[in-house]
Amino acid sequence: MINIDSIKSIAVSNGCEVKENEKMSRLTTFKIGGEARLLVSVPNISALKAVLFQCQKENAPIFVLGKGSNLLVSDKGIDGVVIKLDGEFKRITLVEDDTIFCGAAASLASLCRFACDNGLSGLEFAWGIPGSVGGAVYMNAGAYGGEMKDVLICSSHIGKNGEISSLPAEELDLSYRHSIYSESGDIITGAAVRLKRDSKAEISRRMDEYMQRRRDKQPLDYPSAGSVFKRPQGYYAGTLIESCGLKGCSIGGAQVSSKHAGFIINTGKASCDDVLSLIKHIQNTVYSKYAVELECEVKPIGIL
Numbered sequence: 001m002i003n004i005d006s007i008k009s010i011a012v013s014n015g016c017e018v019k020e021n022e023k024m025s026r027l028t029t030f031k032i033g034g035e036a037r038l039l040v041s042v043p044n045i046s047a048l049k050a051v052l053f054q055c056q057k058e059n060a061p062i063f064v065l066g067k068g069s070n071l072l073v074s075d076k077g078i079d080g081v082v083i084k085l086d087g088e089f090k091r092i093t094l095v096e097d098d099t100i101f102c103g104a105a106a107s108l109a110s111l112c113r114f115a116c117d118n119g120l121s122g123l124e125f126a127w128g129i130p131g132s133v134g135g136a137v138y139m140n141a142g143a144y145g146g147e148m149k150d151v152l153i154c155s156s157h158i159g160k161n162g163e164i165s166s167l168p169a170e171e172l173d174l175s176y177r178h179s180i181y182s183e184s185g186d187i188i189t190g191a192a193v194r195l196k197r198d199s200k201a202e203i204s205r206r207m208d209e210y211m212q213r214r215r216d217k218q219p220l221d222y223p224s225a226g227s228v229f230k231r232p233q234g235y236y237a238g239t240l241i242e243s244c245g246l247k248g249c250s251i252g253g254a255q256v257s258s259k260h261a262g263f264i265i266n267t268g269k270a271s272c273d274d275v276l277s278l279i280k281h282i283q284n285t286v287y288s289k290y291a292v293e294l295e296c297e298v299k300p301i302g303i304l
C-alpha cells in the first residue's frame, strides 16, 4: 500500500499542487481514463527532486504526464503518482540567435508561436500537434515530413534517483515515434532546438497551410489521441483500415473515424475497454486481409 500522505505532504511543502483521485479523462485528449491515485503538478526542479525522492522512498510507481494527447488510460485508473510538470518548466527562451531553450511543460503550440514570432523556421510541421515539448521529445513527434529529430540539439532530464543530466540529440536514439526515454524512464525537463532564419510571414503561411490540412483531413471535433497506429513499412495505416471497410465501425462509444480511418474517436461515452476492443478488431481484420501487423502508437497505461 503506497503511503500517499507522505508524498502529498512533501509535494505541498515544496510548492506543488496536488489532487487525490483525479479523473484522467479530464487530462487526456481522448477524454478517457479512471482516477489517478495522486496527481502532482510540479513547479520547478527542486520540487521535482523532492517528490521523486519521496516516491522512491515509498516505492510508489510514477507516471509522467505531458498533455495527454497520445494516451489511452485504463478505466480503472492509475495506482500511483502522476507527475505533471508546470511553472518554470513552461519557460521558453531565445538563448542564441537561432537557438531556443524550452521547458518540457511548454506546449508545442507555444514553442511554434515563439519560433515564428522570432523569425525562426523549422518547427512549422509541429503546429497543430497537441502535445507538450516533453511529450514531443519522448515520442519524436513528427508530421508532414518533419520530426523533432530535425531540430533538436539536446535535451535535459532528471533520473528517478534525482540525478540531473542532459544528452545531445545524437545520443537520444531518435527514430520513428521513438526516443531513448521510453527505455530510460528519465523525466525530460527541457530541450534545445536549433532553427533557421526566415521571414515571419513565410513561416506563418506554412503553419496555416499545415493547420488547414489537419482541419481538412482529421476529425478534430471529436476527442481522440491522433493516429492510433504507427505507419507500417510500405503502407499507410489509415488506407489499410479504410480498404477493410472499417470506417465508421464502432464498439461501444469508440468509433473508427469516417473522416480519417487512422483515428479512433470517442463519440461521447467511450471506455478504455471499448477502444482496446476496437484496436484488436482493426488489427485482426487488417492482418487477415493484408498480413500486416499494425503496431499501436497510442500508449495504453494504467491498470489494464
Ligand SMILES: Cc1cc2nc3c(=O)[nH]c(=O)nc-3n(C[C@H](O)[C@H](O)[C@H](O)COP(=O)(O)OP(=O)(O)OC[C@H]3O[C@@H](n4cnc5c(N)ncnc54)[C@H](O)[C@@H]3O)c2cc1C
Residues within 6 Å of the ligand: 029, 063, 064, 065, 066, 067, 068, 069, 070, 071, 085, 104, 128, 129, 130, 131, 132, 133, 134, 135, 136, 137, 138, 139, 140, 141, 142, 143, 181, 186, 187, 188, 189, 218, 220, 224, 225, 226, 227, 299
Ligand atoms: C488530434 C491529434 C493530432 C495529432 N497529430 C500528431 C502528429 O501529427 N504527429 C505526432 O507525432 N503526434 C500527433 N499526435 C499525438 C501526440 O500529440 C504526440 O505524440 C505528442 O508528442 C504527445 O505529447 P504529450 O505531451 O501529449 O504526451 P503524453 O500523451 O502526455 O505522453 C506521451 C508519452 O510521453 C511521455 N512523456 C510526456 N512528457 C514527458 C516528460 N516530460 N518526460 C518524460 N516522458 C514524458 C509520457 O510518459 C508518455 O509515455 C496527435 C494527437 C492528437 C490528439
